[in-house]
Amino acid sequence: MNPARPGQRGVGRHTPGATDPSYFHRCPNTAKRALRDHQEHHRPQAPRTPQARRPASAGSTTTARWLSATVCSPSPGVGHEGVLGQRLLDHGEEYFSYALGFAVIGLMWVRHHVFYRGIDHIDTHLTVINLVYLGLIAFLPYPTRILGLYGSQPAAVILYATTIVLVNIVARVNVVHALRAGLLTEAGRREVRRREHWFIVPAVFLASIPIAFASPRAALYCWSLLFILPALQRRLAMR
Template sequence: MSPAEPEEPEGEAAGHVVFRRESRGLEFDRVTFFTDAIFAIAMTVIVVGIGHPVLTNEDDAGDLAGELGDLWQEVFSFFLSFLVLGSLWKAHHQFYGRIVVIDSGLIWLNLAYLAFIAFLPFPTDLLGSYAQNPLAVAVYALNVGLVLLLELAVLERASRKGLFRRPMTPETRRWALIASSVPALVFLASIPVAFLHPTAALYSWLLIFPLVMVVRRLRPATAQEGA
C-alpha cells in the first residue's frame, strides 16, 4: 500500500482554501487535532493557578486544613473553568462531527476562538485569587463571552457557506443560533453586574442552565438540529 499523498486544497488560487472530509482527510484532521491539543493544554494549565499550602508546622493537620480552606476560591475557579472548557470542547466536537468541509474562513475563525481558549487560564487565575474583585470577575466573563460569540460566528459561517453534511433549514439555523447565543448573553450581561456586586455576577452564570432548557422546550420539532 503506497503512502498517502498530501491532500491538495481546493480553490487556493482564489485565496479561498477548502478541505473536504471525504478526501484523504489529512488537513481536515489537522484542524481537529490542533483544536483538541489546545483544549487539552488549557484544561491542564488551569490547575497551576491553585497555590501550594505553606505550613508553619508541617506535621500539624489543623494547620494544613486551614491552608487548604484558604484555597477554596482557587479550587472553585479551577472546576468552573474545567466545566466551561469541557462544555465548549463537547460542543466543538459535535459541531465538527456534522461538517464535511473546512474553508479558510472557518480556519481563521477557529484560530481566533482557540486564542481565547488558550488565554482562559489567565482570567481563571485572576478569579481564583480575587473572586470579590469586580474587574477579575468582569475579565473572566468577557473572555468566556468572546469565546461564545466566536462559537456563534463559526456556526453562522458553516451554515451560510453550506459546510454541513446536511444543510440546515432556515428554522433550524435560527433556533440553533438562539440556543447558542444564550450563554454568551448571560456572561456578557454579567460584566456590568460584576461592578455592582461581584458575587451576584458569579451566581448569574447559573441562569444559563434554565434558560437553555427553556429554549430547547420552545424549539419546535421541525427545528431540531439534524445537520
C-alpha cells in the same frame, strides 16, 4: 624552600611579588593581578546576619505567599492540627475557578467537536475563524486563574465574563459562515438548528459585567443560571 631541622624554622627563598617594587617593572600585569588578589584575600568581610536579606518586590512577595499557601505543605506546630484544614478551606475561590474553567472548556470542546463532525468540507475563512476561536480557548486559563486569585475584585470577574462572551461570539461566527458557505452536511444542519438559542450563555455573562461593578460575588451567583440552561433550551425548542 630548605627543609627545616627539628627545633628550627624553615627558611624559604624570597619570591618576588606584591611587596617587591622591582617586580612591578619586570611584570606589571602579573604584579597587578597578584596585588589585587592579595587585597581581595585580606579584605575584611561584613558579618552575615540572618536579617540581611535582599528586599523583595510587591509582585514577588505576593507570588511567594500564594505558592507557600497552595504548593508548600504547611507544617502546623503542636496544638495546631486544624491549621491545614483551614488553609485548604481558605482557597475555596480557587477551587471554584478551576471547576468552572474545566466545565466551561470541556463544554466548549464538546460543542466544537460536534460542530466539526457535521462539516462536509472547509475553506480558508472557516480555518481563520477557527484559529481565532482556538486562540481564545488557549487564553481562557489565564482569566480563570485571575478569577481564582482575585474573585472578589470586579476586574477579575469582568475579564473572565468578557472572554467567555468573545468565545461564544466567535463560535457563532463559525456556525454562520459554515451555513452560508454550504460547508455543513444535512446532519450538521440539523445539529445547528437545535442550537438556535445559542445567545443564552453570552447573554448571562454579558449581564454579569455591570453587576460585577456593584458586587463581584453577585455576578458569580448570576452565572449559576447556566446550570438550568439545558432545561431552558429544551423548553424553548418545544415552542
